[in-house]
Structures are given as C-alpha cells and as structure tokens.
Amino acid sequence: MSQTIKLNLGCGPVQPKGWVNVDGSIRAKIASKLNWLDNLLVKLRLFPETEFNKETRVLNLLRPLPFPNDSVSAIYAGELWEHLKLSDAVKLTAECFRVLQAGGVIRLVVPDGIDFWSKYLAIFNEEVKLPIEERSSTRLSNHTAMFFRDICTERVLLKSVGHFHKWQYDEIQLSDQLRKAGFVDVARCKFHESRIDDVDLVERSDFLIVEGVKPGKPK
Ligand SMILES: C[S@@+](CC[C@H](N)C(=O)[O-])C[C@H]1O[C@@H](n2cnc3c(N)ncnc32)[C@H](O)[C@@H]1O
Structure with missing residues (x-):
C-alpha cells in the first residue's frame, strides 16, 4: 500500500511524527492556533506543560472528517471511542470507512467493559453475603465513579475535553460496530501487534483492542 496519511484520532498527549x-480539546486549539499565547501561559505557570503544538490537527470528531474518500492508509483511536455517545461513534466509524483506502486499517482501543463489570460483580457478591446491616454501598459506588465520574474530575483545567465516558464496550459490541460499517477481518488484537507497522508509536494502553480492514484491493 502506498504510504499516505495515518490518522491518530483523539491523540491527547500522544503525538508521534509520521x-x-x-484532537478537539480547548487546549489543543490554543496550543495549535495561538502557540505564542500557550507558551506564555506555560511560562507564567498558568497552564501546565502540554504536548499539543502547532502541528496538532484540531478537529471536532463529532463532525465529518475533512479528508477525501479513500485518502488515508490507517486510523488509530486510543481511548477515544468511549468518550463518544454511541450514535456519534457509529457516525465516526462510517466516516473512517469513507476516508480509508481499500486495504486501510482501523484500530480502536477502549477500556474493556467486561473487566469493569466483572470487578463490579465481584464486589457486589462480597457485599451481598454480609448481613444487611453490615453491607455498604461505598465500594460499589467508588467503582462506578472510576468510570463515570473521576475521569472528569481528575483532569486539569484546560488540559482536555470530553472526559466523561459515554459508552462502554466489550469485544462483541466493538467488533460488531466495525463490521456493520463495512470493515472485514475484524478481530481482537494484542498490544502492539498490528497490521499497522509503527503502531507502537501511538499505542499506549493495553486494553480492549480491535482492528478491521476496509475491503478491496489497495491501489
Ligand atoms: C483519554 S484521551 C486519549 C489520549 C491518547 N489517544 C491515548 O491513547 O492515551 C481522549 C482524547 O480524545 C479527545 N476527544 C474527546 N472527544 C473528542 C471530540 N469530539 N473531538 C476531538 N477530540 C476529542 C480528548 O480531547 C482527549 O485528548
């Protein structure tokens, strides 16, 4: 396949060359479009250091991707999909299909809902065995908050947007989303094992990883 554009969607601080x-965060916008102001605010210690820079492509991924059909060879999205409403994720998947060339690869990484709910169930099963007056909801609500609340509150002001998780995936849901959009050879993958040769540059999290291919012969 000819080397064309590779997209790292929802890049956050992970911004390798090539x-x-x-990213669509406010901080990405300031660091990219008003780089001098961002540098100044960092110097004055009003903003924390950031990896966002002039090269960061600022896009709201809830809108259509500004790339022509069949123009992209690979798409990576690490810990982005769970920040989108399900309907928005479905739309973005269709957009990814449109811009990818035949033979192009999409790779999505999300927290695994199965791990999350298994732990939840384990805590519940421990609590429910206790006499009613000794049961506490604290561990269950703390666990729930890990996914739905703390993700937002732990972030530094202006560092990022879209912190709340809006959906939770498992292997079946995520694979099905890709297949329904038209992708083939959809399968769960291991960390850093990919059809994308330099995936190690963008992949930081060993969570649930699913990859698919746009069908057809590469030009
Ligand atoms: C959890 S971070 C993931 C960072 C990195 N990809 C990684 O694997 O560690 C999610 C990123 O997605 C970005 N994001 C969330 N919603 C977005 C949207 N609608 N448009 C563009 N970027 C978005 C956030 O700004 C944030 O930087």
Whole structure:
C-alpha cells in the first residue's frame, strides 16, 4: 500500500511524527492556533506543560472528517471511542470507512467493559453475603465513579475535553460496530501487534483492542 496519511484520532498527549495527530480539546486549539499565547501561559505557570503544538490537527470528531474518500492508509483511536455517545461513534466509524483506502486499517482501543463489570460483580457478591446491616454501598459506588465520574474530575483545567465516558464496550459490541460499517477481518488484537507497522508509536494502553480492514484491493 502506498504510504499516505495515518490518522491518530483523539491523540491527547500522544503525538508521534509520521501521524496526523488529531484532537478537539480547548487546549489543543490554543496550543495549535495561538502557540505564542500557550507558551506564555506555560511560562507564567498558568497552564501546565502540554504536548499539543502547532502541528496538532484540531478537529471536532463529532463532525465529518475533512479528508477525501479513500485518502488515508490507517486510523488509530486510543481511548477515544468511549468518550463518544454511541450514535456519534457509529457516525465516526462510517466516516473512517469513507476516508480509508481499500486495504486501510482501523484500530480502536477502549477500556474493556467486561473487566469493569466483572470487578463490579465481584464486589457486589462480597457485599451481598454480609448481613444487611453490615453491607455498604461505598465500594460499589467508588467503582462506578472510576468510570463515570473521576475521569472528569481528575483532569486539569484546560488540559482536555470530553472526559466523561459515554459508552462502554466489550469485544462483541466493538467488533460488531466495525463490521456493520463495512470493515472485514475484524478481530481482537494484542498490544502492539498490528497490521499497522509503527503502531507502537501511538499505542499506549493495553486494553480492549480491535482492528478491521476496509475491503478491496489497495491501489
Ligand atoms: C483519554 S484521551 C486519549 C489520549 C491518547 N489517544 C491515548 O491513547 O492515551 C481522549 C482524547 O480524545 C479527545 N476527544 C474527546 N472527544 C473528542 C471530540 N469530539 N473531538 C476531538 N477530540 C476529542 C480528548 O480531547 C482527549 O485528548
């Protein structure tokens, strides 16, 4: 396949060379479009250091991707999909299919809902065995908050947007989303094992990883 554009969607601080690193956060916008102001605010210690820079491509991924059909060879999205409403994720998957060339690869990494709910169930099963007056909801609510609340509150002001998780995936849901959009050879993958040769540059999290391919012969 000819080397064309590779998109790293929802890049956050992960911005290697050779990839178009896309993010929609306010901080990405300031660091990219008003780089002098961002540098000044960092110097004055009003902003924390950031990896966002002039090269960061600022896009709201809830909108159509500004790339022509069949123009992209690979798409990576690490810990982005769970920040989108399910309907928005379905739309973005269709957009990814449109911009990828035949033979192009999409790779999605999300926290695994099965791990999350298994732990929840384990805590519940411990609590429910206790006499009613000794049961406490604290561990269950703390666990729930890990996914739905703390993700937002732990972030530094202006560092990022879209912190709340809006959906939770498992292997079946995520694979099905890709297949329904038209992708083939959809399968769960191991960390850093990919059809994308320099995936190690963008992949930081060993969570649930699913990859698919746009069908057809590469030009
Ligand atoms: C949890 S971070 C993931 C960072 C990195 N990809 C990684 O694997 O560690 C999610 C990123 O997605 C970005 N994001 C969330 N919603 C977005 C949207 N609608 N448009 C563009 N970027 C978005 C956030 O700004 C944030 O930087």
